[in-house]
Amino acid sequence: MTKEFLMGNEAIVRGAIAAGAKMMTGYPITPTTEIMEYWVKAGEQRPELKFSQSEDEMAAGFAMLGACLAGVKAFSATAGPGNILMQDAFSMAENMRIPTVSFINQRGGPSTGTVIYSQQELNLTCFGGNGEGLRIVYATANVQELYDYAIKAFNTAWKYHFPTFVLADGYQGKTQTMIEVYEPQEKQLEIVASQPFLFHPQREKGKFQHLRNTYNQEEELAELLENHCRYFEEVKPEIVEYEDFHTLDAKVVVFAFGIVAAAAKQAIENLRQEGKKVGLFRPITLNPFPKESALTVTANKKALLIIESALGQFERLVKANLYGIDTKIIPFQKPALGFTPEEIVEKINEILKK
Amino acid sequence: MSEPAFPSTWNKESKPHKFCPGCGQSLALKILGVAIQELKIQNEVLFATDIGCSLLSWDMFNLESVQTHHGRTIPLVRGFKLARPETIVIGFIGDGGGYAIGAQHLLNSATGNDKITVILINNANYAMTGGQLAPTTLLGQKTTTTPLGRKIVQGHPFKGPEMLKEVSFESAYLARGIASNYQELLKMFKKALQNQIDGRGFSFVEVLAMCPVNWHLDAQESLDFSEKEMTKIYPLGELKCPEKLS
Numbered sequence: 001m002t003k004e005f006l007m008g009n010e011a012i013v014r015g016a017i018a019a020g021a022k023m024m025t026g027y028p029i030t031p032t033t034e035i036m037e038y039w040v041k042a043g044e045q046r047p048e049l050k051f052s053q054s055e056d057e058m059a060a061g062f063a064m065l066g067a068c069l070a071g072v073k074a075f076s077a078t079a080g081p082g083n084i085l086m087q088d089a090f091s092m093a094e095n096m097r098i099p100t101v102s103f104i105n106q107r108g109g110p111s112t113g114t115v116i117y118s119q120q121e122l123n124l125t126c127f128g129g130n131g132e133g134l135r136i137v138y139a140t141a142n143v144q145e146l147y148d149y150a151i152k153a154f155n156t157a158w159k160y161h162f163p164t165f166v167l168a169d170g171y172q173g174k175t176q177t178m179i180e181v182y183e184p185q186e187k188q189l190e191i192v193a194s195q196p197f198l199f200h201p202q203r204e205k206g207k208f209q210h211l212r213n214t215y216n217q218e219e220e221l222a223e224l225l226e227n228h229c230r231y232f233e234e235v236k237p238e239i240v241e242y243e244d245f246h247t248l249d250a251k252v253v254v255f256a257f258g259i260v261a262a263a264a265k266q267a268i269e270n271l272r273q274e275g276k277k278v279g280l281f282r283p284i285t286l287n288p289f290p291k292e293s294a295l296t297v298t299a300n301k302k303a304l305l306i307i308e309s310a311l312g313q314f315e316r317l318v319k320a321n322l323y324g325i326d327t328k329i330i331p332f333q334k335p336a337l338g339f340t341p342e343e344i345v346e347k348i349n350e351i352l353k354k
Numbered sequence: 355m356s357e358p359a360f361p362s363t364w365n366k367e368s369k370p371h372k373f374c375p376g377c378g379q380s381l382a383l384k385i386l387g388v389a390i391q392e393l394k395i396q397n398e399v400l401f402a403t404d405i406g407c408s409l410l411s412w413d414m415f416n417l418e419s420v421q422t423h424h425g426r427t428i429p430l431v432r433g434f435k436l437a438r439p440e441t442i443v444i445g446f447i448g449d450g451g452g453y454a455i456g457a458q459h460l461l462n463s464a465t466g467n468d469k470i471t472v473i474l475i476n477n478a479n480y481a482m483t484g485g486q487l488a489p490t491t492l493l494g495q496k497t498t499t500t501p502l503g504r505k506i507v508q509g510h511p512f513k514g515p516e517m518l519k520e521v522s523f524e525s526a527y528l529a530r531g532i533a534s535n536y537q538e539l540l541k542m543f544k545k546a547l548q549n550q551i552d553g554r555g556f557s558f559v560e561v562l563a564m565c566p567v568n569w570h571l572d573a574q575e576s577l578d579f580s581e582k583e584m585t586k587i588y589p590l591g592e593l594k595c596p597e598k599l600s
Contacts, residue, residue, distance in 0.1 A: 055458045059458070061426075066437065210412055
């Protein structure tokens with residue numbers, strides 16, 4: 001275990017290597033480009049690390065699928081318009097339960113938008129594609145978590161076989177700071193092994209796999225999806241993660257994720273020092289959403305404040321999961337703009353005064 | 355009467371195959387099956403198919419097989435090959451997958467000299483969706499989206515191997531065959547696979563194939579159209595063949 005001064009995008013690469021990733025596919029896009037640059041640099045010392053810079057994000061996505069089918073832990077990284085193109089591959093990953101790992105550093109949208117920050121890729125990352133959103137999405141809040149969840153994402157993907165995402169933003173990706181770098185075994189973290197979908201070493205001689213994502217019969221597809229959904233529901237309790245910060249006695253509970261949650265946490269610490277009863281509920285998995293825990297913290301509160309750097313994507317997700325509660329819900333939203341702890345303090349004080 | 359000689363790579367459980375009567379694509383696939391059998395690489399091949407009629411071959415063979423999205427077969431096999439280089443990967447695609455929706459992948463695999471084998475069926479129309487204009491549709495040819503016949507304003511017929519000849523390496527293998535010429539096509543398929551087995555370069559075979567249903571022609575007329583009309587625009591033969599293969 002060492003302390004190292006790393007950029008967020010480098011922390012992702014270090015975490016991926018620690019998790020056993022052997023291949024990256026991608027197309028450069030701000031604010032993720034350094035991920036492929038650090039990967040290529042790491043490959044100079046480790047020839048087993050493979051890399052494919054492709055002609056576009058569709059190709060990057062499908063090359064990643066090809067590698068996963070061969071049983072290699074592969075990943076990609078993208079943002080904004082690239083995230084849109086890569087949905088083509090993610091949709092196939094969902095249908096065929098291919099354990100892709102993708103790092104999404106959100107940038108401003110819609111369209112080309114801005115290049116560094118937003119929380120507008122929540123819908124796309126959690127529910128993009130022409131399917132049911134059978135994906136696992138971790139939302140990190142700082143550079144340390146980029147390392148931690150890079151490791152976790154590969155384990156989750158290869159354990160449960162759902163496309164898995166680490167959803168961050170350009171601020172996290174570009175921040176340079178001290179983090180703790182460790183080998184998984186130092187923390188008793190077991191690394192899940194990858195298995196090939198095709199050319200399995202134990203395959204029976206004369207038997208061949210025919211994998212597909214197209215079905216002739218509506219019933220065939222429905223059955224497949226019902227099985228996928230049933231399994232997703234079954235393993236949900238093992239997957240969901242959240243951070244609860246002083247919600248128990250809080251009058252106002254903030255709901256926020258990612259870097260906004262980090263700002264909210266600072267605001268709450270400041271307010272707590274003044275003796276004000278406020279708390280934070282931060283879903284770490286946006287999909288599956290920690291619904292039961294979220295419902296628990298809303299009991300007997302004056303108000304819930306939902307903060308996000310988008311116009312209602314997170315609010316809709318939270319409301320859908322909290323459906324039926326009568327606590328007042330107040331949204332606080334800025335499209336593709338960040339929040340300071342100070343403005344969150346101000347907003348909470350307004351609510352407490354009312 | 356003896357049984358027809360099907361290649362050992364043929365998955366008998368999925369027969370009769372799913373292609374229309376008279377389809378050239380099924381002929382090409384049978385020849386591909388023979389090529390794989392003769393090269394004795396059945397256990398090393400990944401057969402990957404696109405969308406469109408090509409997907410009907412998803413369980414055609416006793417081969418490790420995967421069906422992917424429209425136009426994305428090439429990047430998928432490229433990724434597979436990089437991850438597991440000992441595999442002989444075959445991308446089986448149509449003229450839409452290769453020359454339209456996935457043209458960027460074909461072009462970049464050729465310029466990057468990916469050690470993969472791509473087989474593309476040119477039947478001069480989009481057959482699975484009922485016969486629309488394809489990049490390969492001949493001038494004057496009627497399709498459901500060019501009911502008066504393709505005019506030059508709708509683009510001229512796309513010559514894939516000729517384009518790839520300009521951008522590919524000298525170690526690439528490029529050819530155009532026709533489904534109705536068994537022996538020639540078999541030779542081309544074997545070379546296109548051997549070039550990958552040898553780790554030499556990118557390999558591509560375009561196959562002219564009859565599509566009686568969407569051409570609204572009978573068997574003989576379809577054969578004539580592919581052999582006499584299409585070959586005027588799309589000449590048969592090898593466009594690039596590394597010395598060691600010839």
